[in-house]
Amino acid sequence: xxxxxxxxxxxxxxxxxxxxxxxxxxxxxxxxxxxxxxxxxxxxxxxxxxxxxxxxxxxxxxxxxxxxxxxxxxxxxxxxxxxxxxxxxxxxxxxxxxxxxxxxxxxxxxxxxxxxxxxxxxxxxxxxxxxxxxxxxxxxxxxxxxxxxxxxxxxxxxxxxxxxxxxxxxxxxxxx
Numbered sequence: 001x002x003x004x005x006x007x008x009x010x011x012x013x014x015x016x017x018x019x020x021x022x023x024x025x026x027x028x029x030x031x032x033x034x035x036x037x038x039x040x041x042x043x044x045x046x047x048x049x050x051x052x053x054x055x056x057x058x059x060x061x062x063x064x065x066x067x068x069x070x071x072x073x074x075x076x077x078x079x080x081x082x083x084x085x086x087x088x089x090x091x092x093x094x095x096x097x098x099x100x101x102x103x104x105x106x107x108x109x110x111x112x113x114x115x116x117x118x119x120x121x122x123x124x125x126x127x128x129x130x131x132x133x134x135x136x137x138x139x140x141x142x143x144x145x146x147x148x149x150x151x152x153x154x155x156x157x158x159x160x161x162x163x164x165x166x167x168x169x170x171x172x173x174x175x176x
Contacts, residue, residue, distance in 0.1 A: 001175045004067075005036065036064055061092065072104075082119050101129050103130040135172065
């Protein structure tokens, strides 16, 4: 199964990106997880920009969505909302066929952040009939450096949680 794991953070040392990178390592060899951590590099969406050739970074992002069997999104919460970069990335997909029906699940790297999760559930269920609330995985990793996150994620209990999450997501996608 080919999974695109989208980090909603624009930070270089992002907790969400580190968690998704660890998920990518854990997933092998059963699943191929590619981490997209480039939401900050996408230009600001405007419907006017859709009338001509799309910016290359947007074309690349859309191509990654097209090639994936399913998407996993993990995002921080900024001021009780979806970070602007992630919302912008989703806006680039709204009028595109690549997202319609694409299986999407959420992961979360914090013990808090229920507002962003509620907003993501609303937005993602609007753009894709493939969005699901289950499976969902939450692992509290806030304020840890990426190296520590990688180490913690490989502990047997977290590794088992990730493996189970990926199995349930593959089941949901019909790819087991």
